[in-house]
Amino acid sequence: xxxxxxxxxxxxxxxxxxxxxxNAYFDLRITAYVRQLRKIIETLLSASAPVPNxxxxxxxxxxxxxxxxxxxxxxxxxxxxxVYGLQCATREWLPQEPLIVTALxxxxxxxxxxxxxxxxxxxxxxxxIADEIVxxxxxxxxxxxxxxxxxxxxxxxxxIDTNFSVSDTVLALNPQLALPGMTGPMSPEQQLMRRRHLxxxxxxxxxxxxxxxxxxxxxxxxxPDATASASHPESYQRWQVxxxxxxxxQHFLVDAFNQALKARRLPPLSLxxxxxxxxxxxKAIRPVTLSSIKQVYGIFDAAWEFLxxxxxxxxxxxxxxxxxxxERVVNDLVEKSIRxxxxxxxxxxxxxxxx
Amino acid sequence: xxxxxxxxxxxxxxxxDPESLFIEPLLDESAQVGATSIDLRLGYDFLVSIMTRRxxxxxxxxxxxxxxxxxxxxxxxxxxxDSFVLYPNQIVLSTTLEYIAVPRNTFVDITTxxxxxxxxIQVANSLQPGxxxxxxxxxxxxxxxxxxxxxxxxxxxxxFYRLPNHHEYxxxxxxxxxxxxxxxxxxxxxxxxxxxxxxxxxxxxDAAGEHS
Amino acid sequence: xxxNAPEPLGNLEPLRLLFLLLRGNPAEIPESLKQQALAIIExxxxxxxDANIIDGDTLPEAIALALAMRSSQQLAQDISQxxxxxxxxxxxxxxxxxxxxxxxxx
Numbered sequence: 001x002x003x004x005x006x007x008x009x010x011x012x013x014x015x016x017x018x019x020x021x022x023n024a025y026f027d028l029r030i031t032a033y034v035r036q037l038r039k040i041i042e043t044l045l046s047a048s049a050p051v052p053n054x055x056x057x058x059x060x061x062x063x064x065x066x067x068x069x070x071x072x073x074x075x076x077x078x079x080x081x082x083v084y085g086l087q088c089a090t091r092e093w094l095p096q097e098p099l100i101v102t103a104l105x106x107x108x109x110x111x112x113x114x115x116x117x118x119x120x121x122x123x124x125x126x127x128x129i130a131d132e133i134v135x136x137x138x139x140x141x142x143x144x145x146x147x148x149x150x151x152x153x154x155x156x157x158x159x160i161d162t163n164f165s166v167s168d169t170v171l172a173l174n175p176q177l178a179l180p181g182m183t184g185p186m187s188p189e190q191q192l193m194r195r196r197h198l199x200x201x202x203x204x205x206x207x208x209x210x211x212x213x214x215x216x217x218x219x220x221x222x223x224p225d226a227t228a229s230a231s232h233p234e235s236y237q238r239w240q241v242x243x244x245x246x247x248x249x250q251h252f253l254v255d256a257f258n259q260a261l262k263a264r265r266l267p268p269l270s271l272x273x274x275x276x277x278x279x280x281x282x283k284a285i286r287p288v289t290l291s292s293i294k295q296v297y298g299i300f301d302a303a304w305e306f307l308x309x310x311x312x313x314x315x316x317x318x319x320x321x322x323x324x325x326x327e328r329v330v331n332d333l334v335e336k337s338i339r340x341x342x343x344x345x346x347x348x349x350x351x352x353x354x355x
Numbered sequence: 356x357x358x359x360x361x362x363x364x365x366x367x368x369x370x371x372d373p374e375s376l377f378i379e380p381l382l383d384e385s386a387q388v389g390a391t392s393i394d395l396r397l398g399y400d401f402l403v404s405i406m407t408r409r410x411x412x413x414x415x416x417x418x419x420x421x422x423x424x425x426x427x428x429x430x431x432x433x434x435x436x437d438s439f440v441l442y443p444n445q446i447v448l449s450t451t452l453e454y455i456a457v458p459r460n461t462f463v464d465i466t467t468x469x470x471x472x473x474x475x476i477q478v479a480n481s482l483q484p485g486x487x488x489x490x491x492x493x494x495x496x497x498x499x500x501x502x503x504x505x506x507x508x509x510x511x512x513x514x515f516y517r518l519p520n521h522h523e524y525x526x527x528x529x530x531x532x533x534x535x536x537x538x539x540x541x542x543x544x545x546x547x548x549x550x551x552x553x554x555x556x557x558x559x560x561d562a563a564g565e566h567s
Numbered sequence: 568x569x570x571n572a573p574e575p576l577g578n579l580e581p582l583r584l585l586f587l588l589l590r591g592n593p594a595e596i597p598e599s600l601k602q603q604a605l606a607i608i609e610x611x612x613x614x615x616x617d618a619n620i621i622d623g624d625t626l627p628e629a630i631a632l633a634l635a636m637r638s639s640q641q642l643a644q645d646i647s648q649x650x651x652x653x654x655x656x657x658x659x660x661x662x663x664x665x666x667x668x669x670x671x672x673x
Contacts, residue, residue, distance in 0.1 A: 076430075076431045076432050076433075077430060077431075077432060078432065080432070080434070144538070280373060281373075283373070284373035284374070284377075284456065285456065285487040285534075285535050286373075286377050286379075286454070286456045286487070287379060287454050287537075289379060317525045320525045321525070321534075325534070329534065329535045332535055332536065332537045332538075333535065333537075335537055336454050336489075336537040339399075339537075340379055340380045340454070342435075343380050343382070343435050343452065343507070344380050344382070346435050346436070347380075347382050347435070347507075350436075
């Protein structure tokens with residue numbers, strides 16, 4: 001019986017969620033999220049309100065994907081320092097601060113998953129989630145490497161794009177838009193490719209707003225010299241667009257995105273970080289004392305520059321370390337710099353009551 | 356050696372010299388900097404010792420089925436203000452919340468604050484001149500009752516001794532095992548070169564048929 | 568490479584499901600889904616006529632549908648003829664679904 005499998009899946013997911021619920025979380029909102037998902041499953045499995053099978057499949061799929069992310073976020077190994085900046089960034093773009101759930105995966109890739117609009121819509125019937133939730137996964141081997149985790153900003157860019165149809169708005173307003181490397185009339189397949197490429201450009205630019213050229217440096221190492229594919233533009237073209245934003249040079253794509261963002265009443269693409277001088281402190285093998293969230297973002301760009309320069313031409317005492325050690329120490333100093341800022345923020349803004 | 360007192364500690368902390376004493380984040384200077392010591396806080400990363408199938412933790416790495424020391428520990432993180440339960444006789448590795456950069460002419464002794472000593476927790480550590488990193492805290496509860504520690508609470512105190520000379524922490528060809536660490540690390544004894552020498556001595560002796 | 572992982576039709580899952588369910592038993596379709604789908608369709612038609620009406624309140628799904636309608640005449644025709652869900656028979660739902668899927672096939 002085909003219907004039996006979907007019900008079985010729901011029961012198995014319910015058990016899994018119960019087990020996850022037994023863990024304590026850093027963020028109580030994850031606990032609430034887990035309990036909401038369990039409640040949806042109970043509603044689906046109850047005989048009182050039969051749900052069409054296709055809808056049940058859809059909802060089960062949403063819950064299954066959500067469980068994957070929640071499971072990855074319960075191991076108490078979360079890269080809080082890498083995700084902290086994301087949480088701050090969303091405040092500017094979204095009406096309510098979303099819950100960011102991060103999963104650590106074994107793949108050499110980064111993903112995001114938003115809540116499908118249908119799943120949000122079904123919340124009124126008790127079969128969906130209305131909250132803003134961003135689900136991001138990153139490679140587990142990068143969890144202590146904030147410089148390599150900056151791709152999460154690219155993923156947040158995808159979330160913003162999907163949530164507000166930014167790149168679709170660009171195409172709606174500019175139907176004849178030709179991306180770099182694309183010329184002449186487009187077949188349906190090419191139009192689809194254009195749409196996908198545009199999304200990647202937006203995600204790159206979004207990341208560059210926070211990480212500057214660091215996102216380019218990371219991508220050059222992660223996916224060097226990639227040629228254009230159905231889903232991604234050629235790497236060279238991506239660097240050109242990022243460079244234009246960072247250097248303040250006019251570029252038609254940046255203009256097109258900003259036109260769309262303005263129409264959607266969203267902030268423009270612009271640099272949101274402050275350059276931090278890490279050299280003096282890092283040379284002394286000390287973390288940097290950051291003084292604003294803009295500097296939290298800015299440390300990525302500065303640290304990447306430091307890492308590249310020390311890797312090529314290490315100064316004392318860094319020239320007494322091997323390259324692997326240099327990379328490890330720079331990533332740790334970035335992590336500690338950010339964590340120190342987080343600790344100070346919490347300490348100084350803790351609401352105190354008299355005992 | 357000269358034990359640094361409060362004025363000297365503050366002078367070094369406030370100095371812009373990259374070689375001066377650096378402790379960050381120093382959340383409450385007036386409360387933490389005492390007459391002859393600086394209180395340091397419990398950090399947020401932990402390595403908890405766990406039971407495994409192995410009967411013992413082998414430090415000689417001669418055994419064919421050698422397991423890394425790290426396999427006897429499980430990692431977990433907390434956040435500022437969270438509690439962490441330390442069970443009787445359990446070994447837990449953590450670090451100070453603060454990252455410390457020790458001047459090259461200074462030696463540091465770290466011991467538990469007396470409140471925690473009285474609960475049966477004892478920490479003893481020292482930092483070499485030029486040390487960089489979050490200081491390791493090897494926590495063990497010698498009492499009978501589990502103790503809930505709070506991340507960010509002041510658990511140890513550090514005393515700073517000025518030396519007559521400067522000493523290089525990083526010397527060419529002599530790597531430091533725990534350089535600039537910001538999280539606890541398991542013992543790196545298996546990277547001790549002398550263990551390899553001792554293993555070679557034993558193998559040669561066994562091959563020669565000498566038995567004690 | 569960095570990749571995102573949305574559903575194949577992304578924001579248009581509500582429409583895809585609607586037409587799937589219209590092929591079967593329309594009585595089972597949740598009211599909220601019907602309302603959502605009609606709102607998407609109405610806004611998409613307006614955007615196709617004049618994209619400059621897009622503002623901060625425009626449904627993201629409507630923008631996605633408008634683009635799909637621009638790239639597929641068949642889909643545009645199907646959508647332009649929808650003025651309520653009561654007169655959509657299974658065959659028509661099936662056809663619209665096929666055109667919707669085709670508009671996103673890569």
